[in-house]
Amino acid sequence: MKVDFKAIEEKWQKRWLEERVFEPDRNAKPKEKKFYITVAFPYLSGHLHVGHARTYTIPDVIARFKRMQGYNVLFPMAWHITGAPIVGIAERIKNRDPKTIHIYRDVYKVPEDILWKFEDPKEIVKYFMKAAKETFIRAGFSVDWTREFHTTSLFPPFSKFVEWQFWTLKDMGLVVKGAHRVRWDPVVGTPLGDHDIMEGEDVQILEYVIIKFILEENGEKIYLPAATLRPETVYGVTNMWLNPNATYVKAKVRRGDREETWIISKEAAYKLSFQDREIEVIEEFKGEKLIGKYVKNPVTGDEVIILPAEFVDPDNATGVVMSVPAHAPFDHIALEDLKKETELLLKFDIDPRVLEDITYISLIELEGYGEFPAVEEAEKLGVKSQRDKEKLEEATKNIYKAEYHKGIFKIEPYKGKPVQEVKELIAKELQEKGIAEIMYEFAEKPVISRFGNQAVIKIIHDQWFIDYGNPEWKGKAREALANMTIYPE
Structure with a gap:
């Protein structure tokens, strides 16, 4: 039936x-x-x-x-x-x-x-x-x-219930006011939570240290802020990288009572305008205009040349990159590749011997490696050129991780200290001296809101937040959880 x-x-x-x-x-x-x-x-x-x-x-x-x-x-x-x-x-x-x-x-x-x-x-x-x-x-x-x-x-009853919850938490001192970086839709003008993101929901927000290298031009001091996740390596910079085909801007950058002239990518100028800076673009030009010029390292005082690099992404941080070939596999291989491109160097009036004279600077002592860990790791993985991107990324990951966790710094006044300690000390010192600032950037692109717009990172002030980190409250939450039955276990 x-x-x-x-x-x-x-x-x-x-x-x-x-x-x-x-x-x-x-x-x-x-x-x-x-x-x-x-x-x-x-x-x-x-x-x-x-x-x-x-x-x-x-x-x-x-x-x-x-x-x-x-x-x-x-x-x-x-x-x-x-x-x-x-x-x-x-x-x-x-x-x-x-x-x-x-x-x-x-x-x-x-x-x-x-x-x-x-x-x-x-x-x-x-x-x-x-x-x-x-x-x-x-x-x-x-x-x-x-x-x-x-x-x-x-549904007003539920809205009132939520309002009551927030007022109650505020009365208990568990809602606090402060500044915070948030994902932001610049078109709609709204912060973006996880479920407000259509693409790139889990992308991490990175904290770049932007170190202000100095370009003297007609008696004017102009800064090229190089973005880095490894501020301690500023002692080992041998050259700068700019993308000759990318669009850069010369801009007045105002933050608080300070005003400076910066050269950054056009994309960076837009993004920085959401991060406590007022940006006034004075001039727009291709990166090739600066290739072959020299900038001063604000920490060591060394004069270093600006070299062309198409691998520099103008939409990543400032679009200005400092080169540390002793400890960065990408920088080492990029220099080796560029040495073979004599025609390109001559196009920018760069004497090829300038590259041959670049001397790598060893900063970090790392067990199992010699003076230049980036060079050894690239050789070990068989990296031949920048086209070996996967191998280069693996080499970079290996070196950065090993140096951060096991490296010992070799340069005074931090000689003998672990790299992870030195990194924080240098980042703090450079900011206190006004040599560096912080820029927030997404670890990967794109991050797209549910409205279909490219998200940026914005710093919001006077914003209310729930103080989830409050230890007393956490204790009460754990106590409550211990008395609850959760299905499934």
């Missing part, structure tokens, strides 16, 4: 709803057995998927089991609609983004007449809330729908 399971499902789902079997007994006596279960509610930027099925099956099984044990069970459900993702979808549909339209029309099967209403984010919410509730009911989840709600000001 053929069994119509769908009909059986529908029969019982209808009866459960009519008889309100999943609503707890509101007249239960205080001492009766009660059980409350909750689970993170779903975000409604689209239809529910198989991951949701797993997530909500677990609490449903537990809720049903507890009812069978005689408990008065409360299992409510709600919908998460705050944040940029839903608003971003509305913006992209408004702008007729083909990828977004394909997803919602062809994958999610939203009818055409409803799809164009999605220009209003409230319509997206309305459509997917209805669809999600229908899905929960069809799945048979034993939810108490009398307590259904959603986030945002579209």
Whole structure:
């Protein structure tokens, strides 16, 4: 006999709803057995998927089991609609983004007449809330729908609940004001949380030290801020790298009461304008204009030449790179490659003998290596040229890690100290002297917001934050967790 399971499902789902079997007994006596279960509610930027099925099956099984044990069970459900993702979808549909339209029309099967209403984010919410509730009911989840709600000001009771939470935390001294770096959508003008990112959600924010090398031009002092993650290696700089084909700018850079003239990539000027600096571009030019000129190392006083390097990414930090070939495999190989490009050197009026005369400077003593660890590591991995990018990246990773954890610095006044200690000391000292500053940059590109815009890093002042690091609060949280039952364990 053929069994119509769908009909059986529908029969019982209808009866459960009519008889309100999943609503707890509101007249239960205080001492009766009660059980409350909750689970993170779903975000409604689209239809529910198989991951949701797993997530909500677990609490449903537990809720049903507890009812069978005689408990008065409360299992409510709600919908998460705050944040940029839903608003971003509305913006992209408004702008007729083909990828977004394909997803919602062809994958999610939203009818055409409803799809164009999605220009209003409230319509997206309305459509997917209805669809999600229908899905929960069809799945048979034993939810108490009398307590259904959603986030945002579209449901004032929940908004007031969140406000109450924040005021309570503030009264307890657990909400504090300060400055903080955030991912930022420069077009929409909003900070970006993890779920507000469409591409590059887990990309790390790096803290670059930008060391201000000095270019004297017609009696004017101009700074070329070289970005580095290894400020301690400034003692070993043999030359600078600029991309001859990239666009650089000469700009007035104001920070507080200080004003300086910098040369940085055009991209860097834009990004730095979000990081506590006022940028006024005076001139725009190709990097080739500076190739062959000399700049002064502000720490050692050495004069070093600016050399051409197409590997310099103008969209990474400042677009100005200091070369430390004794301890950076990329710099060593780039110099070796450039020595063979006589025509390129002559194009920039650089005497090829200048490169032959570059002397590597050994800064770090590292067990298992000689004076120039970068050179040895490149040779060990068989790196022949800059085209061996994977091998070069491996060599760089190996050397940086080994030197940071095991290296001993060889240069006074830090001689004999571990590199990881020296790095912090030098970074601090250079900033105190005004020789260096901090710039924040993404470890990888691109980072795209849900609005479809390239994100930047912005420093926000006078911003309220929850003080999650408070040790007393952490202690209470651990104590509370110890008394909770988590499913699954």
